[in-house]
Amino acid sequence: MKRLFYFILLIAGFSSIHSCKDMLDEDGDPLLDLNDTGGLNGPRALYREITNKDTLAEYHYSGLLVTKVITDSASITDIAYSGNKVSQVTFNGFLDLDANGKLDKDSVSYSQLFTYGPNDRLETVSENRTVFRRPPPVPPATNPGPQTLLRKTKTLYNIKYSASTAKMDSIIMRNGPDVSGTPFAYTDYSKTGYTYLGDNVSKVVRHYGPIAGGAFGRPINKYAYEFFNYDTEISPFTLLPSVYKISRLLSTEINDRESHILSPNNPKKASVTDLLPPIPSPVIRTTNYNYDPQTYMTRGFGVNYIYKPF
Numbered sequence: 001m002k003r004l005f006y007f008i009l010l011i012a013g014f015s016s017i018h019s020c021k022d023m024l025d026e027d028g029d030p031l032l033d034l035n036d037t038g039g040l041n042g043p044r045a046l047y048r049e050i051t052n053k054d055t056l057a058e059y060h061y062s063g064l065l066v067t068k069v070i071t072d073s074a075s076i077t078d079i080a081y082s083g084n085k086v087s088q089v090t091f092n093g094f095l096d097l098d099a100n101g102k103l104d105k106d107s108v109s110y111s112q113l114f115t116y117g118p119n120d121r122l123e124t125v126s127e128n129r130t131v132f133r134r135p136p137p138v139p140p141a142t143n144p145g146p147q148t149l150l151r152k153t154k155t156l157y158n159i160k161y162s163a164s165t166a167k168m169d170s171i172i173m174r175n176g177p178d179v180s181g182t183p184f185a186y187t188d189y190s191k192t193g194y195t196y197l198g199d200n201v202s203k204v205v206r207h208y209g210p211i212a213g214g215a216f217g218r219p220i221n222k223y224a225y226e227f228f229n230y231d232t233e234i235s236p237f238t239l240l241p242s243v244y245k246i247s248r249l250l251s252t253e254i255n256d257r258e259s260h261i262l263s264p265n266n267p268k269k270a271s272v273t274d275l276l277p278p279i280p281s282p283v284i285r286t287t288n289y290n291y292d293p294q295t296y297m298t299r300g301f302g303v304n305y306i307y308k309p310f
Helices: 002-015 242-250 255-262
Strands: 044-050 055-062 065-071 075-082 085-093 107-116 122-133 148-161 168-177 188-197 200-212 221-230 267-274 283-286 297-300 303-309
Touching: 085 242, 107 242, 122 242, 168 242, 188 255, 200 255, 221 255, 242 255, 255 267
Parallel strands: none
Antiparallel strands: 044 055, 044 303, 055 065, 065 075, 075 085, 085 107, 107 122, 122 148, 148 168, 168 188, 188 200, 200 221, 221 267, 267 283, 297 303
16 A cells, blocks of 8 residues: 555656746746747747646756756756757755655755767766755754755766667666765666657666675566657657756656656656556556647646747
């Protein structure tokens, strides 16, 4: 029952109730009104993912390049480039690391560096992450103490591609604690495999396990995320850099549920399944989409997507 509840929380991000906020961007320029049947002609950028309570994500640009993303609780992701390629992503803020549907009170800072191979394909992502926690008050004090270091980790992601299709085939993760004065060693791994239907991601399987003596041990967790019934219209995430989308998926261990953002189209059905025995029934969500006249999706799984002209 606890595991099923966990998966309900995993998929809960699809079911938020969203509504339109102000329709001007940070420069005062008009955005695409969700109720405007005329739509937006010409080049566009994804500007906001919004709710009736908060802004899930707000994208800021320098020219044609997205350089900053502001998310829940004013968490900030900064994106740096080398030419037109993303070279570094830096995050400071709060994440839902324990999958309980709420942002953790522990603050997180991480920096990801991106290395490219032939044909400018992403090959590795190296990450340094620090988590801070505010300790409970010590009586007679009533306020929590200042943020203090909880843990530091180092992570390496290796990106593999299919020889026949050139699509991303898998991501292999290794990570371990970064403790001052102690030799660093990887202690945990995950393997994530991608299956496609055409150009769309149809299934993602990720399993996790320990590393001992440099060798991968038997998986202790294994999850499958499936995406069905893709439409033929345009996903709003096609407007974001592919490397940033991979970074977003790597931000937490549960973000594989968002793997459809790698697809050019939009799935109408998504499921999550725990693959270790006893295997429960998958948790399934479905949606109908709204589109603008230029066939960009404007609403799905309860999320409204706001565009701005370039």
